[in-house]
Amino acid sequence: MPSARTYDKTPARIVLRWHLQHGLSAIPKSVRASRIKENFDVFGFSLFPAEVAAIDALDTGARGGPDPQLVDTAMFPVTVEN
Structure with a gap:
């Protein structure tokens, strides 16, 4: 599992990077x-394929909302009200 500390990034930036590597749009x-400035700091690094796969494996298929x-x-x- 990737560690935000490994990359010296916040967990949120790791998740944003994961979105980008999947070609998904992320709107933080x-x-x-x-x-906002931190959220742009996702282009100077990439996650390794095994790290992307580890994050992918977190999906249990259970919906978190309606x-x-x-x-x-x-x-x-x-x-x-207006």
Whole structure:
């Protein structure tokens, strides 16, 4: 399993790098300028294939939230005021 310390990166940057190596789009969210800058620091290193595979193996197939196909306004009845 890759260690963020091995790369001197945050765990979040390791996950962002994993997304990029799979050709996936990642849209990290932060309001802190320092964190936004950190999130761009994912291009100067690559994970080894075994490390990518170790992260891939973490997927158990269990959903962590509601099925996107079933989400509707009845499930989340929130009104946003203008």
